[in-house]
Amino acid sequence: MTLAKRYNPKESEPRWQKFWNERGIFKYRSDSGKPVYSIDTPPPTVSGKIHMGHVFSYVQAEVIARYHRMKGMEVFYPFCFDDNGLPSERFTEKQKNVKAQDMPRSQFVELCLEVTEEAEKMFRDLWTRFGFSCDWDLLYTTIDPWVQRISQRSFLDLNEKGFVYRKEAPTLWCPECGTAVAQAETEDKDFPSVFHDLEFSLADGRGTIPIATTRPELLPACVAVFVNPSDERWRHLIGKKAKVPIFDHEVEIIGDSKVDIEKGSGIVMCCTFGDTTDIEWWKEFRLDLRIVLDNNGHMNDLAGFLKGMYWKKARKVIVEKLIDEGFQRDSKNIEHTVNVHERCGTPLEYLINMQWFIRILDRKNKLIECGNRVNWYPPHFKVRFDHWVENLKWDWCISRQLYYGVPFPVWYCEQCGEPFFAKEEDLPVDPLEDSPQQPCRSCGSTSFRPESDIMDTWATSSLTPQINARWGESDEREGIIPMSLRPQAHDIIRTWAFYTITKAHLHSNDIPWRDIMMSGHALNPSGEKMSKSKGNVAGDPLIALEQYSADELRYWSCSSKLGNDVLFSEEVLGDGRRLVTKLWNAVKFATGRLENFNSELEPELRPYDRWILSRFTIAAERATNGMEEYEYSVAMNKAEYFFWKVMCDNYLEIVKKRLYSDDDIAGKQSAQYALYRIIYGSLRLFAPVLVHVTEELYQAIFRKFEGHESLHLAPWPNPDFMDEEALKYGDMSLHIIEEARKFKSEGNLSMAAPLKALKVTAQAEDLEGLARLQDDLMNVTRAENILWTKGSRLTVKVVPADG
RNA sequence: GGGCGAAUAACUCAGCUGGCUAGAGUGCCUGCCUUACAAGCAGGAUGUCGGGGGUUCAAGUCCCUCUUCGCCCA
Known part of the structure; x- marks a missing residue:
């Protein structure tokens, strides 16, 4: 029972990882009879390298898993990967230097x-090296056939419930990726642009009107001109017709209050489609449809001489022509905000295409209610969810014109065009490979055309609770849904959190999980958000693991309050190392002092031993409260303060003499009793974060007494020892120790230097309580005597040793 | 433009529902080999708590306002 002088994490950490794995310590056992704590782990998109940001947020959830396991819950903790859809397609194209379009889909x-x-x-290996306590038997990936089956089942279920529709409608479209996208996949980006003042002539020949636009290439798509009816300057134009420059088709001039009088000339053209207002006008006034862009951003037949050009080139060409022919009055350079596809940064177009939608706009209130039923940690992030739902403008477009993903279980009848939905027992189906086993239900035809679109990846990843529960499968798991916890970062509230809540609501009119915890971001040392696209990623986890131990990196991940960003810096990492070392040394000390320790013994406890046990009770309570609120950093702080400041710096010094000497066996046994409990208790408080070193220490010292196969299966401390009086006088006496230490420090003396005496004054009612600590106080201060006097307050006078 | 959050020691941060002299770690200074730990221990210095108003016996904490920064959304 002796520990090495130094702790060697390089050797120790892999050993315990292997131990946990071989013994199945973290296996989920549905028949254990314990209450289930289920975690809806985020499936990381498999789109490249992993960075410290991942480690940061996954560790935070992992710590929570360990806490609940120690609290006696049966923890359902799966891992998973989101490996279908656009990110993976792009990643593959990059890795293999190919283009998806250039080969058959199957290839x-x-x-x-x-x-x-x-x-x-690589992910799995990395998580193992960080000591993650997930059950790898629960692994799923979103491209698994059975996961695809659940995804398709979800589609069929929503269709049956009437929440799904297919419609040819204006859709957000990425010309670069060649697919429809959802509102949640867009972001705004500023571009330098040019505001062109163009001259339209009136169809009646009575003059011209100025129209400002940033998108002159859409002139052939112009279907109307709008003015604000309250605009004195232009009101008279309403009802007349204007002639589009170069293209010469005539369009009506319409009045509508959506026109911004201040912007440009106050007259705008409506094209199909330049922006969302164009779409609203197009719908409201039943305007013509003049689509001039194809799915890849090139101009089509309707664009006349611009045909075949990419929109950028078309813009250049038409501007030249407008200037040549005298249609441009003026132009000025501006900074212009454009809605772009967040994956590739390409400005989005609005194209008309047949797409599948899930109806959500008509149930915003219900969705907000669902959000209210979930506990948000920290609470302020719920506001973001509310605002997102309130501001939704589109139903959820779930079809994507991509290759790698979950296909729609749908064919279309060649004869009558009706969609034919797969039967549930046939799922999963790939309509490109499979064909319906029945004739068309409407017309009896047997020739079908497959749906070649795939589903939005969020349509599948929004089902993670259902996937975890194996919803609708023969081996469906009971007691998983609603899940206990969704851990995620706050940047995907509008996507993952929102869509998951939506699906749970539509499928089962329930919430997907009870709690949601939002982790912040890892920042690089200069305080910037680490992101792959910005290339400012600090601390490759694999390299970090070479320099620091997993426990140190875990400690860093838990150093900030939930939801706060944290800097990845050398300084904070040093803190973890110090704590691990201190833990090692303290337990090493305890080990030597616990020889011949009899765990059966219930000795009469000395005041200081009652004090430290009471202090531990308080620390454990505070740590527990922190964990219950998902504030692992609070829990760690409380544990650390107790362990280092209270226990190591004071208590251990106080009882050292009793522990070393056999003169006072009763005193020694009392100290051993307390020491054993607070050391073992501290180890358990640190166990969720410092998973390896605590296991090592537990196995070396405590296993033979406690019997748990692993520290991580031991119960979370819930001590009830409390002696108010011991607490009061123990705390008060620290001032006496402090004064003695101060005296030595100021006299440049060793802490081991003897003192002649301490003259202590205290209020009359405290004298007795303090005096009971005399022996231990003399031991720790090396004072030969302590003289107690009645006084108005606590004072200490040090009498130095002779000479 | 709207929303959310932040601003506390040189640095990184904690300070819950208002209540003793505002805390921790790092860094800095002075010492100390103390039968666990020098990767340590003891002691010390350092703050117009972003600015300005207000409420209160009492404000880092509550209210208003301004400034700066971050994030989310238009």
Whole structure:
């Protein structure tokens, strides 16, 4: 029972990881009879390297898992990967230097599987090295056939419930990726642009009108001109017609209050489609449809001489022509905010295409109610969810014109065009490979055209609770839904959190989980958000693991309050190392002092031992409260303060003499009793974060007494020892020790230097309580005597040793 | 433009529902080999709590306002 002088995490950490894995310490056992605590782990998109930001947020959830396991819950803690959809397609194209369009879908899917499998291996290896307590038997990936089946089942269920519709409608479209996208996948970006003042002539030949636009290439798509009816300057134009420059088609001039009088000339053209207002006008006034862009951003037949040009080139060409022909009055350079696709940064277009939608706009209130039923940690993030729902403008477009993803279980009848939905027992289906086993239900035809679109990846990842529960499968799991916890970062509230809540509501009129915890971001040392696209990623986790131990990095991950960002810096990492070392040394000390310790013994406890046990009770309570609120950093702080400041710096010094000497066996046994409890208790408070070193210490010292196979299966401390009087006088006496230490420090003396005496004054009612500590106080201060006097307050006078 | 959050020691941060002299770690200074730990211990210095108003016996904490920064959304 002796510990090495130094702790060696390089050797120790992999050993315990292996131990946990071989013994199945973290296996989920549905038959354990314990209450289930289920965690809806985020499936990371398999789209490249992993950075410290991942580690940061996953550790925070992992710590919570360990806490609840120690609290006696049966923890359902899966891992998973989101490996289908656009991110994985792009990643594969990059890795293999290919283009999806250039090969058959099946071949590209093969490549994707190959690439993502490699990346997933790397993830799994990394999580293992960080000591994650997930159950790898619960692993799922969103491209798994059974996951696809649940995803398709979800689609069929929503269709049956009437929440799904297919419609040819203006859709947010990325010309670069060649697919429809959802509102949640867009972001705003500022571009330098030019505001062109163009001259339209009136159809009646009576003059011209100025129209300002940033998108002159859409002139051929112009279907109307709008003015504000309250605009004195232009009101008279309403009802007349204008002639579009160069293209010469005539369009009506319409009045509508949505026109901003201040902007440009106060007259705007409406094109199909330049922005969302164009769409609203197009719908409201039943305007013509003149689409001039194809799915890849090139101009089509309707664009006349611009045909075949990419929109950028078309803009250049038409501006030149407008200037040549005298249609441009003026132009000025501006900074212009454009809605872009967040994946590739390409400005989005609004194109008309047949797409599948999930109806959500008509149930905003219900969705906000669902959000209210979930506990948000920290609470202020719920506001973001509310605002997102309130400001929704589109139903959820779930079809994507991509290759690698979950297909729609749908064919179309060649004869009558009706969609034919797969039968549930046939799922999963790939309509490109499979065909319906029945004739068309409307017309009896047997020739079908497959749906070649795939589903939005969020349509599947929004089902993670259902996937975890194996919803609708033969081996469906009971007691998983609603899940206990969703851990995620706050930047995907509008996507993952929102869509998951939406699906749970639509499928089962329930919430997906009871609690949601929002982690912040890891910042690089200069305080910037780490992101792959910005290339400012500090601390590759693999490199970090070479320099620091997993426990140190875990400690860093838990150093900030939930939801706060934290800097990845050398300084904070040093803190973790110091704590691990201190823990090692303190337990090493205890080990030597617990020889011949009899755990059966219930000795009569000395005042200081009653004091430290009471202090531990308070620390454990505070740590527990922190954990219950998902404030792991608070929990760690309380544990650390108790362990280092109270226990190591004071208590251990106070009882050292009693522990070393056999002169006072009763005193020694009392100290051993307390020491054992507070050391073992501290180890358990640190166990969720410092998973390896605590296990090492537990196995070396405590296992033979406690019997739990692993510290991580031991109960979370819930001590009830409390002696108010011991607490009061123990705390008060620290001042006496402090004064003695101060005296030595100021006299440049060693702490071991003897003192002649301490003259202590205290209020009459405290004298007796303090005097009971005399022996231990003399031991820790090395004072030969302590003289107690009645006084108005606590004072200490040090009498130095002779000479 | 709207929303959310932040601003506290040189640095990184804690300060819950208002209540003793505003705390911790790092860094800095002075010492100390003390039968666990020098990767340590003891002691010390350092703050117009972003600015300005207000409420209160009492404000880092509550209210108003301004400034700066971060994030989310238009």
